[in-house]
Amino acid sequence: MRRRSLHNGVIVETRVEARKRKEQSSQRWRRFEQVYVIITLLLFAQAFFPFFQAGQMDSVADGNALLQTIWKLIYVIAAVLIYIHRKHVMKIISRDKLTLVLLLMIVLSSLWSAAPEITMRRSIAFVGTNLFAIYLATRFSLRELFQLIAWALLAGAVFSLIVTILFPELGTMMHEGNLVWRGIFSHKNQLGRIMSLAAIVFFLLILMKQWPRWLTVGGFLLSVLMLAMSESKTAMIVLLITMGCIPFLTTLRWNPYARILFWLPASLFFIGLCLAIFPHMEALLRYFGRDMTLTGRTGLWDIVIEMIQVHPWLGYGYSGFWLGWEGESAYVWMVTTWEPPNSHNGFLDAALDVGLIGLCLILFSFVSRLYKAMRYHVSSHRWENLWPLLYLIYLVLCNLTETTLLDHNSFFWTLFITLGFSLPHKKRAEQRGRIRSRLRTTRRMEG
Incomplete structure (x- = not known):
C-alpha cells in the first residue's frame, strides 16, 4: 500500500510539474507575441523611420x-x-x-x-x-488589444521625448520656417496623429481605473505635450472633436426619454454655436494657421x-x-x-x-x-467598450x-x-x- 501510494504521489507530482512547465512555456510564448x-x-x-532613412535615398517607386x-x-x-x-x-x-x-x-x-x-x-x-x-x-480580445495599443503608444511617446532631447537633429524638422518636433516618427504630422490617438486611449484608461493612476495620467499628459510640440493643428482639432463626442456617446446607454432631454438642448446649443462662428470662420482658420482653402x-x-x-x-x-x-x-x-x-x-x-x-x-x-x-x-x-466607436470616429x-x-x-x-x-x-x-x-x-x- 505504501509503495502504491508513493507511486501515485510521484505520478501526481510529475503531472503537476509538467503542467507548470507547460504554463510557463505558454506564458513565455504569450510574452513573445x-x-x-x-x-x-x-x-x-x-x-x-528617421533612423532607417538616415543616409539612404528613398525612391517613390x-x-x-x-x-x-x-x-x-x-x-x-x-x-x-x-x-x-x-x-x-x-x-x-x-x-x-x-x-x-x-x-x-x-x-x-x-x-x-x-x-x-x-x-x-x-x-x-x-x-x-x-x-x-x-x-x-x-x-487577442478587444480588451487585450486595447492594452497592447496603449503600451505601443506610450512607448512611442517616451521614445520620441528621449530621442528629441538627446538627438535633436533626428527628433526635429523644419516646417514653414519653424523647428518642430517629430520624435521617432517620419513627420511631425505623424507624431501629431499618433499622439492625439494616444491621448484618447489614456483618457479612457484614466476612466477605467485599472492601470496605476500615475501611469495613465502621465501617459495622457505626455501625449498632449508631444502633440503640442509637433504643432500639428489638424491632429489637435481631431482630438478635441473626438473627446467632445464622449459625453454624447455615453447617452446611447440611457433610456430614450433621458436621451431626448440631453440631445435637444445640446443640438440647439450646437446649431447656435455654428451660426455664431460661421461669420468669423476665416479669422478662426487663420488663428489655426489655415485659410478657407484648407x-x-x-x-x-x-x-x-x-x-x-x-x-x-x-x-x-x-x-x-x-x-x-x-x-x-x-x-x-x-x-x-x-x-x-x-x-x-x-x-x-x-x-x-x-x-x-x-x-x-x-x-x-x-x-x-x-x-x-x-x-x-x-x-x-x-x-x-467605447474604444472601437471612438477609434472609428477618429x-x-x-x-x-x-x-x-x-x-x-x-x-x-x-x-x-x-x-x-x-x-x-x-x-x-x-x-x-x-x-x-x-x-x-x-x-x-x-x-
Whole structure:
C-alpha cells in the first residue's frame, strides 16, 4: 500500500510539474507575441523611420530597401502565427466578408493598374498588413488589444521625448520656417496623429481605473505635450472633436426619454454655436494657421476629382496613381503650385486606387463596423467598450484632410481591419446581453 501510494504521489507530482512547465512555456510564448505586436504596431506607425532613412535615398517607386526587409520579416512571422492558429482563424475569417472582397479587388487591380509592377508589389505588402490584422483578431480580445495599443503608444511617446532631447537633429524638422518636433516618427504630422490617438486611449484608461493612476495620467499628459510640440493643428482639432463626442456617446446607454432631454438642448446649443462662428470662420482658420482653402487642399481636391472621373469605377490600381513625376500624379503636380504626396483625403485616394466600387466597399465596411461598435458600446457600461466607436470616429476625422485608408504597413488601417474581425456580431451581442440580464436577475433574487 505504501509503495502504491508513493507511486501515485510521484505520478501526481510529475503531472503537476509538467503542467507548470507547460504554463510557463505558454506564458513565455504569450510574452513573445505581445512584444512582437507592440514592435510591429510601432513600425506600422512609422516609428524609428528617421533612423532607417538616415543616409539612404528613398525612391517613390522602389521605397526603402532596409524597411522592405523588415516588412518581409513581419509578414513571415504573421503568416507562421496564423498557420499555428489556423483553426481559430477559420472561425473568424467569415466575420468580415467585405474586407476579403476588398482585399481580392486590390490584388486583382494590377490587371488594370497604371503601374502594374508597383501595384503587384504593394498589394502583396497590403495582404501582409491584413494578415497581421487577422492575427491580432485571432489571438487577442478587444480588451487585450486595447492594452497592447496603449503600451505601443506610450512607448512611442517616451521614445520620441528621449530621442528629441538627446538627438535633436533626428527628433526635429523644419516646417514653414519653424523647428518642430517629430520624435521617432517620419513627420511631425505623424507624431501629431499618433499622439492625439494616444491621448484618447489614456483618457479612457484614466476612466477605467485599472492601470496605476500615475501611469495613465502621465501617459495622457505626455501625449498632449508631444502633440503640442509637433504643432500639428489638424491632429489637435481631431482630438478635441473626438473627446467632445464622449459625453454624447455615453447617452446611447440611457433610456430614450433621458436621451431626448440631453440631445435637444445640446443640438440647439450646437446649431447656435455654428451660426455664431460661421461669420468669423476665416479669422478662426487663420488663428489655426489655415485659410478657407484648407492650405490649398480644396483646389487639390477639385483636380483629384477630375482625375477620378477619368477612371471612375476601378481607379488607377492600388498605389498606381501617386508616383510623383513618374506616374499619373504628374498632371496634378503640373497643375498645382506644390507637389502633394497624396490627395490629403483618404476617401479620394481610395477612389483613385480602387475606384468608386472599392470606395463603396470601404464605406459599407465603415457602416458595418460603426453598427457593431455601437452595439458593443451599449452592451456594457465599461469604458473600454467605447474604444472601437471612438477609434472609428477618429479615423473618419483624420481622413478628411489626411490619408490613412488602404495604406499598407499602416497602424491605422491595421486597427480598422482588426475591429472588423474582432467586434461581436449581432447574435453574439444579443446572447451576451441575455446572459448578463439573467445573471443580474439571479443575483437580485438571491439578494
